[in-house]
Amino acid sequence: QVxxxxxxxxxxxxxxxxxxxxxxxxxxxxxxxxxxxxxAPGQGLxxxxxxxxxTGGTNYAQKFRGRVTMTxxxxxxxxxxxxxxxxxxxxxxYYCASEVVAGNFDYWGQGTLVTVSS
Amino acid sequence: QSALxxxxxxxxxxGQSITLSCTGTTSDVGSYNLVSWYQQHPGKAPKLxxxxxxxxxxxxxxxxxGSKSGNTASLTISGLQAEDEADYYCCSYAGSRxxxxxxxxxxxxxx
Numbered sequence: 001q002v003x004x005x006x007x008x009x010x011x012x013x014x015x016x017x018x019x020x021x022x023x024x025x026x027x028x029x030x031x032x033x034x035x036x037x038x039x040a041p042g043q044g045l046x047x048x049x050x051x052x053x054x055t056g057g058t059n060y061a062q063k064f065r066g067r068v069t070m071t072x073x074x075x076x077x078x079x080x081x082x083x084x085x086x087x088x089x090x091x092x093x094y095y096c097a098s099e100v101v102a103g104n105f106d107y108w109g110q111g112t113l114v115t116v117s118s
Numbered sequence: 119q120s121a122l123x124x125x126x127x128x129x130x131x132x133g134q135s136i137t138l139s140c141t142g143t144t145s146d147v148g149s150y151n152l153v154s155w156y157q158q159h160p161g162k163a164p165k166l167x168x169x170x171x172x173x174x175x176x177x178x179x180x181x182x183x184g185s186k187s188g189n190t191a192s193l194t195i196s197g198l199q200a201e202d203e204a205d206y207y208c209c210s211y212a213g214s215r216x217x218x219x220x221x222x223x224x225x226x227x228x229x
Contacts, residue, residue, distance in 0.1 A: 035218075044207060044220055044221070044222045044223045045156070045164065045209070045220045047209075047217060047218040047219070047220065049217075059214075059217060061216075061217065062216075095163060095164070101170075102152075103150075103152035103154070103169070103170065103211050104152075104154050104166055104169040104170070105156070105209070106169075107166075108164055108165070109163065110163055
């Protein structure tokens with residue numbers, strides 16, 4: 001079993017960047033992919049991308065390429081998602097989720113609210 | 119606009135069975151058995167309740183079951199209970215270009 005604890009809420013101005021962290025415990029951190037998803041207020045879930053902490057490899061949704069970077073620090077079992085050039089419609093709850101069983105988001109962090117407002 | 123189509127709402131009385139649909143295309147639901155379902159209560163993170171079309175994670179009630187036919191996946195909740203009132207999202211793997219696509223979600227109301 002995996003437990004994921006995310007960093008706290010952020011308020012950013014348009015054009016700024018935000019970096020959200022996700023600390024994992026339980027299963028071996030390098031044994032599964034870590035995904036990032038978001039949910040705008042009152043909206044559905046949107047997949048942003050994933051990282052493989054073992055290899056450092058990443059895959060990003062086309063919508064976010066060039067604006068997002070997903071990394072991990074295996075020494076502290078923590079994954080990061082940085083989103084740049086923030087716009088008001090990036091206001092959302094951002095989630096990390098593990099992929100222990102291939103193709104699924106097995107365990108989720110509690111979510112991090114990022115508010116983009118001038 | 120979500121890639122997978124779900125009804126906006128479904129309701130049922132306690133003890134009844136309801137079925138939620140999730141319609142995709144031959145590029146996602148129809149091509150892969152990597153369809154999963156997530157339950158989300160208000161203000162909470164989503165929770166995996168069905169994976170690989172019909173498998174249940176440990177600890178998930180056997181009142182939840184999943185299936186797939188062609189481009190449409192379905193989630194059935196039997197013996198509906200008040201605690202089942204939540205939003206339900208389907209998700210499918212969609213290949214190495216799109217990776218994962220979601221439905222817009224179905225709000226389940228227990229009458």
